Amino acid sequence: MSDRKSSESLFHLVHALKRQLFEQAEQLNVNLTPMHIRVMKIIDRKKPCTAIDIASFLRRDKAQVTRLVNTLIEKDLISKEPNPNDKRSQYLCVTETGTALVDEIAKIDANTMQMMTKNLSEEELSEFQRISSLMSKNLESR
Amino acid sequence: MSDRKSSESLFHLVHALKRQLFEQAEQLNVNLTPMHIRVMKIIDRKKPCTAIDIASFLRRDKAQVTRLVNTLIEKDLISKEPNPNDKRSQYLCVTETGTALVDEIAKIDANTMQMMTKNLSEEELSEFQRISSLMSKNLESR
DNA sequence: TAATGTAATTGATAATGTCAACTATAATTC
DNA sequence: GAATTATAGTTGACATTATCAATTACATTA
Numbered sequence A, B: 001m002s003d004r005k006s007s008e009s010l011f012h013l014v015h016a017l018k019r020q021l022f023e024q025a026e027q028l029n030v031n032l033t034p035m036h037i038r039v040m041k042i043i044d045r046k047k048p049c050t051a052i053d054i055a056s057f058l059r060r061d062k063a064q065v066t067r068l069v070n071t072l073i074e075k076d077l078i079s080k081e082p083n084p085n086d087k088r089s090q091y092l093c094v095t096e097t098g099t100a101l102v103d104e105i106a107k108i109d110a111n112t113m114q115m116m117t118k119n120l121s122e123e124e125l126s127e128f129q130r131i132s133s134l135m136s137k138n139l140e141s142r
Numbered sequence C: 001t002a003a004t005g006t007a008a009t010t011g012a013t014a015a016t017g018t019c020a021a022c023t024a025t026a027a028t029t030c
Numbered sequence D: 001g002a003a004t005t006a007t008a009g010t011t012g013a014c015a016t017t018a019t020c021a022a023t024t025a026c027a028t029t030a
Helices: A002-026 A034-045 A051-058 A062-074 A096-116 A122-140 B002-026 B034-045 B051-058 B062-074 B096-116 B122-140
Strands: A078-082 A090-094 B078-082 B090-094
Touching: A002 A034, A002 A096, A002 B002, A002 B096, A002 B122, A034 A051, A034 A062, A034 A090, A034 A096, A051 A062, A051 A090, A062 A078, A090 A096, A096 B002, A096 B122, A122 B002, A122 B096, A122 B122, B002 B034, B002 B096, B034 B051, B034 B062, B034 B090, B034 B096, B051 B062, B051 B090, B062 B078, B090 B096
Parallel strands: none
Antiparallel strands: A078 A090, B078 B090
């Protein structure tokens, strides 16, 4: 029972969180998926940022990142700039339009986080944070 | 920053957990996906269990459940029995073959949970559990 | 310089998730 | 009791997310 609860309640939490973010994202009226939005946030925060950076942060295949990045470029939310250190790679940069979107996203995120954590103290949150990152490390160190 | 960490670290944790369960599931040498395995566990624990029960527990579309259930039936892991209370619906029951698989799954789950929580105390675990279910409720009560 | 490694792209395909339409049965209401 | 409405499950279509293998172009190492 206890180990079932451990994983199932986690799955439920993340499922609910994704749903919430997805619904909020729909209100943005850009036609972007949750993964596109995550990628926008990553590019915005990590400067400079390459496709590989995104793939390794998300632990996803490069192929997926390439496709996500392509639609963001089509929508003029980000652009590719030459990477002076490596001609194989490019820096991904948020455009002006993209910056406006990132701001919207930040508001949505703040709303969702506030909703999710409304009756929790700072201590509880940081404890939760600490334990979940410990668990991640445990699973990833192989 | 802090709200980014809140959701991203959760996403990472669940991603790592899914990966781990997926890899372990591969060792079972039945050709089942992680979702099939979750469904097997649900049917095994909730008796009697209908397709709707699964859909509502997983918060998934009935269509997806129908398909998951169909492959489990094809593989003779579960069977459909008439539901005496409702002719529209059927009870899903784990077969003998299925029971053997559920036992294997339990071992795998136990391994994964042990790996994930190896350096955590009972108190930390139950605190984590408590906080994550609070967060779920917060998100789902709309 | 040759061999090996890495960044990114493309094609193929699997797994997951959602919506809408439909059938059959159940529950409610008039 | 018949008509309406709701529910359980199925099917088709399709979007999203994910992975693998092969390839090109450039970088690094031997």
